[in-house]
Amino acid sequence: MSPARVRIGFAVCLVTILLAVLDTNIVSAATVPIVRDLDPVHGMDKIPWLISSFALASAAVLPLYGKLCDTIGAKKVFVGAIATFLAGSALCGAAQSMAQLIAARAVQGIGGGGLMSVTMVVLAQLSGPRSAGGQSDAKGGGRGKGGSIGGIVAGAGMALGPWLGGTLADHASWRWIFYVNLPVGIAVLATAIAVLRLPVQPVRHRIDYPGAVLAAAFSVSLLLMTEWGGKDYAWGSPQILGLGVAGAVSLALFLRRQATAAEPILPLSMFKVPAVRLGFAIQALVGAAMMGTLVYVMIYLQVVRHLEPTAAGLYLIPMALGMTAVGLASERLAARGWSQKTFALLGTVAAAAALGLLATTHVSTNLWQIRGELLLMGAGFGLLVGQLIQIVQAAAPPQQLGVATTGTRFFQTLGNALGAAVFGTILSRVYEAKGVGGSTSELSRLGGAAHEAGVRALTSGMDVVFVVGAALMALAAYLATRLPHTP
Known part of the structure; x- marks a missing residue:
């Protein structure tokens, strides 16, 4: 990649990080207008699912994203994650019920799981090839620069998220907290397709899908247990104990799978x-x-x-x-x-x-x-x-x-x-x-x-x-x- 392409690639990654951070906390400021519009009677009871569906889906796909980057190349995974995130955003904005919105947030979370993590892979590869010691050989310390600027963007997004969500909900519509992703995301997607030239493994590797399923089962069990425990259900209730057993069993099976699989996911x-x-x-x-x-x-x-x-x-x-x-x-x-x-x-x-x-x-x-x-x-x-x-x-x-x-x-x-x-x-x-x-x-x-x-x-x-x-x-x-x- 030419220096100009690398600079554009860095800009694409930083905008993607901003989208990821904004969408993590932008919904929290608009929950009341969402409930008032979609389900004023029972909507408040479903707010925890609206928040957690995004986090559950993101956590479930993280290990798979990493293996896909190492297998088919970071660019394809990056583009796929952005496209999935945009599809979920469009579905969220068009939702006509809390159930539809929660399901759309899960789709958005599947893409969102790759926005931050895969973007950091892309930033590392934009820094240039690494030496045997693992350090970037690119002049100018691209990797360190990308990480530090990424921290700046993440900090800005953390502060802007609740304010932007509240502003859009008050002066436009809560649907715009999702629709606002579309023009920015489409521009990022088109630029990434046109500009990014990232290395691809010359040898096609297998993907440990059973390991990915077990990792997803463990993370979802753990997240649900921590989300429900002590609030919706007592810590000693059958529901929480069942989730604990499911998490322990899936973790044990996952570790065994990773020890025996030809190409483990982690x-x-x-x-x-x-x-x-x-x-x-x-x-x-x-x-x-x-x-x-x-x-x-x-x-x-x-x-x-x-x-x-x-x-x-x-x-x-x-x-x-x-x-x-x-x-x-x-x-x-x-x-x-x-x-x-x-x-x-x-x-x-x-x-x-x-x-x-x-x-x-x-x-x-x-x-x-x-x-x-x-x-x-x-x-x-x-x-x-x-x-x-x-x-x-x-x-x-x-x-x-x-x-x-x-x-x-x-x-x-x-x-x-x-x-x-x-x-x-x-x-x-x-x-x-x-x-x-x-x-x-x-x-x-x-x-x-x-x-x-x-x-x-x-x-x-x-x-x-x-x-x-x-x-x-x-x-x-x-x-x-x-x-x-x-x-």
Whole structure:
């Protein structure tokens, strides 16, 4: 590819990342108009499925996307993922019932699972061929630059998503939160087809479809268990126990399949590489901590401080600014000799410190303090967003670049799910231990002194959640010290 084509390819990838990040959280701000339009009577009960159907479908196809990239080439998979995402977006916008919208979100999620993960494979290949040591031979540090700019775009999308969703729902129609993807996505799709020239494996490999099905069964069982456990069903209920058994059995069968398959979808040999093994583990811990931060800070602002959802969403701007600032600085710091290990270590330490500070939050904490802590959190996550994927990409065998990249995203997704379940259980247990009575979902029905006591109990529970999140990031920092030094 000529330098001009490479630059256009980078732009295509960054717009694709923005689409992926926007669509992950843009729906949350428009749930009320959606329910009011499609099912005002029973629609609120179906909102969790509207949110989780996208995540379930995305997680289920991640391992398959990686193997497809290594088998038929990243360009074909990239184009297919975008086309599927656009088809799902069009179906979402045209949905006439909640059931149709949930099914269309699942189709959109199948494509969305490849928008971020496969895009990172494309970015790595645009950087040029890798040397025997796994590093890019392209001049100018294309891989590092792509990762840092990707972090900037992800940070911007994180801040813009809720605001854009609320704006479109208020001033146009909720359907435009899906239709807005079409013109941008079609332009990206056409440009990718015309411009991208990526390497293809000269030897056709087989795809481990049974392994892909088992991986999907495990991830869906785990995500449903964490989504329903303690909310829709008790943790000891037959439904949750059944999902736990299904997840354990599918995981055991998946591991056996990967150990015996001729060409496994997630080769267990990759875990023998220290940087890959540690990168996956750190990414899972980061996924859990990030989920805890975003969800419980938003709950604090809305329930404890009585901010409207749109106003609470604006508090993500400092976090996005932190990610953007370190993204701009990381390229210069890398040019001065900073290693990926240094970035990972500083990022985990900064995130742990931010969570530790959030653990001091009380009912009347100055809101500027919250903004400052989110700024620090964004700086920490900004040092990790692109670097962890690059560490894994650099260490993995070149022929397993796709599997390594999507594997990183897969472990982040599992971390998100487990973090949501663990943090939710901790919050409920602390709240109940305060002797307020009832559960956190009943707080809005309390009045007077009982409501004030409930708010204090809820805040105490969140502080414990943030302490646990800080401990997870401290563990991630320790793992980062074990990473090899790579330029």
